Amino acid sequence: MINYEPNTPNLSDANHNILEVKNVSMYYGSFRAVKDLNLKIQPNKITAIIGPSGCGKSTVLRAFNRMNDFVRGYHLEGEICFHNQNLYAPEVDPVQVRKMIGMVFQKPNPFPKSIYENVAWGARIxxxxxxxxxxxxxxxxxxxxxxxxxxxxxxxxxALSGGQQQRLCIARALAVKPEIILMDEPCSALDPIATLKIEDLMRELSVNYTIIIVTHNMQQAARASDYTAFFTMDPDRAGVMVEFDTTTNIFTNPHDKRTEDYISGRFG
Amino acid sequence: MEHEISKHLVRQTAPVVTSSQEALASKLRMRFRPGETLIMGFLFVCGAISIATTLGIVFELTKESLLFFGKPEVKLIDFLTKTTWQPSIGNFGVLPLVTATAMTTFFAMLISLPLGLSAAIYLSEYASQKARGILKPVLEILAGIPTVVYGYFALTFMTPLLRLILGKENVQIYNTLSAGLVMGIMILPLVCSMSEDALSAVPRSLREAAYGLGATRLETAVRVVVPAAFSGIIAAFIIGISRAVGETMIVAVAAGSGPNFTFNPLKAAETMTGYIARISGGDLAYDTPDYNSIFAIGLMLFVITLSLNILSRRLVSRFREVYE
Known part of the structure; x- marks a missing residue:
């Protein structure tokens, strides 16, 4: 069991990472999609995951709330710890995990119900x-x-516009009172104005929530995030994390040549 | 001289332009594609045949029914309200046949709606690839069994079973309950496969949204997927009902032969279709009350299924939850 009650400040204040990825490799069947990942997510910060297509960004994000469980042939090695509790321990119920770690998807996906019902749905169940x-x-x-x-x-x-629908999906996720909100390219289907609104919103939400966002858009990562993880693909096509640092450092002073190439637009 | 030169020049340049333009124009010219025309004609004829058939059936039913209702002894109000059906001796109350049809249909739906929808939810939301690979073909086999076999299944299996459970003295050999239950089993694959199509058409993103909010499989299926597929499921139900109303062989074999105005499903009663099958199976003189009555009942069946179809269209457009 997860020894955690929602909204208990003692755990959030405790001196540990809200999410910690330890030696994780992920597989689709025999194909290794992500390898040897180690990552620590800071609470109440916005962490961006960037990288070229196919580097496993979304796979990593979906691993945090066990959405990959629905994919046939998927399995994970290693540990992803939420307040030091391994989310992949056999006794952990993925449904409970998703109540605490919410998700906003790439394409706005409101239920075909009223605005009110969309928000109330998750809270009710x-x-x-x-x-x-x-x-x-x-x-x-x-x-x-x-x-x-x-x-x-x-x-x-x-009947709402795409940007409004996406904010509705964010509201719907908030109504469940999660601790972490995962966002999988939440602005990729939106126009620039709607995108900026979502980014402002993320900033406001980060006071109360921990946000992890996957984005294709480097400007978005630079504008909107506190930390950035840069992923790329190894020659064996497995996704690897190249560098993880504060967003400022990644964009102004990257340590790895591959990061530098990517953020300067020479690759990807 | 100048004139000659210019003429010469024109002659040299103009034909070049013309020929290339002509080539382009002929390239763009509308082509005659005999294959396309042929297929279009063929497809149109296919559509026209089904419409013509329907019109023909309506015409024939109406014509013969008018002969029936045109008789001085037949009154429409008696036909619709009287409870005795004996056309040969002048009793023209259709209600006994209607109640029998209503009862068999009710029991058929009582079986096929919940089981069909549940099976569809299982197949679309829960079943593994392997389970689905076994279950779907089995259901399709169920759909392929001739209805007369179902009729004898009702008579030789379901009825004895009911008599065993409810007592021989309570259950007649022929009864509408047994016919209705077996009819439900027969319709189940239809309801199931149509509902499953509707459920599978719900986009994955809606399921993900629900799972992402911490919903269980059951909550996702019942509160998101089923409502989103509701219009398709309603359509499946209505088609199931139409099928049950029109089903003939099972009721002819197992429900009883002889109109009986009763609401007791354990007693024999003849349905509208059962009556038509029995009467038209015997020696029948043209333009006798018996003969004409089967067309009147046929028309009534047609009106019932037509109204069900119209109702289903209404419901479908009313309850549609559009997901783009």
Missing amino acids: NGIPGNMDDIVEQTLRQAALWDEVKDDLRKSAL
Whole structure:
């Protein structure tokens, strides 16, 4: 069992990493998609994962809340620890993991229900206490969407624009009260203005949440993140992490030649 | 002289332009593609045949039914409200046949809707590749069994079983419950495979959204996937009902022969289709009440299934949860 209660400050304050990846390799069947990964995620920071296509960024992100479990033939070696609890220990229930580590996907994927129902859905199935109207309003405010939709809560979420839909998906994830929010290229389907709104929102959310974002967009990583992990592909096509540092260091003073080539646009 | 020169020049240049333009124009010219025309014609004929057949059936049913309703002794109000059906001696109340059809259909749906939908949810949301590889062909075999076999299955297996459970004195040899239950088994693969198609068409991203919020497989299936596929599932249900209303062989064999106005499913009663099958199977003189009545009942069946289809279209557009 995970010895952790949501919203207990003593653990968050404790002197350890919220997420720690220890010697992790991931496989699809016999193909090794990610190898020998070690990574420590800081709480209440935004960590960006960047790298060329096929380097395993999304695979790594989805490993954090065990979304890869649905992929046939996938398995993971090593440990991913959440407050020192191995998420891949046999007794851990992946459903419980996903309640604490939420996710926002590449393409906005609201349920074909009303705006209100979209936000309330996760809170309801997880038995989040409190008045549902209040929860919906509060999370929509947190997601900077309230003012735009407060008069249309009963309208279909699919009537919203792409950027609004994505903020709704963020609100929906927040309503479950996770500790970490994983974002898998959340702006890749959005226009530049909607993208900036999401980035501002991430900054505000990082006060209360730990955010890990995969992005193809290096400017986005540079603008919006505190830490950056650069991944690339080895000659055997396995994804490896080249460098992990503060975003400032990665973009101004990279240690590895491959990072430098990538961020200066010479590769990828 | 100048004139000559210019003429000469024109002659030299102009034909070049013309010929290249002509070549382009002829390249772009509309082609005659006999294969395309042939296929188009063939496909149109295929569509037209099915429409023509439907129109022909409606015409024939209406024509013969009008003969029936045109008789002085037949009154539409009696036909729809009286509870005795004996056309040869002048009792034209269709209700006994309708209640029998309603009962067999009800029991068929009682079996096929929950089981069909559950099986569809299992196949689309839970089953491993291997389990699905075994289950789907088995279900398809179930769909391929001739209905007369189901009829005798009802008569020689389901009825004795019911008599064993509920008591011989309570259950007649022919009864609508047994026919209805077996009909439900027959319709199950249809409901299941149509529902499964609807469920599988729900995009993976919606399931991921639900899982990402900490939903279990059951919560995802019941609260996201099924509502998103609702219109398709309704369509499956309505087609299942139409199938049950129109099913003939099982009820002809196992439900009873002889109209009986009863709501007791353990008693014999003849359905609309069963009546048509029995009457048309015997010696039948043209333009007798018996003969004409089967067309009236056929028309009524047609109206019922048509209204069900229209209802299903309404429901589908009403409850559609569009996911792009």
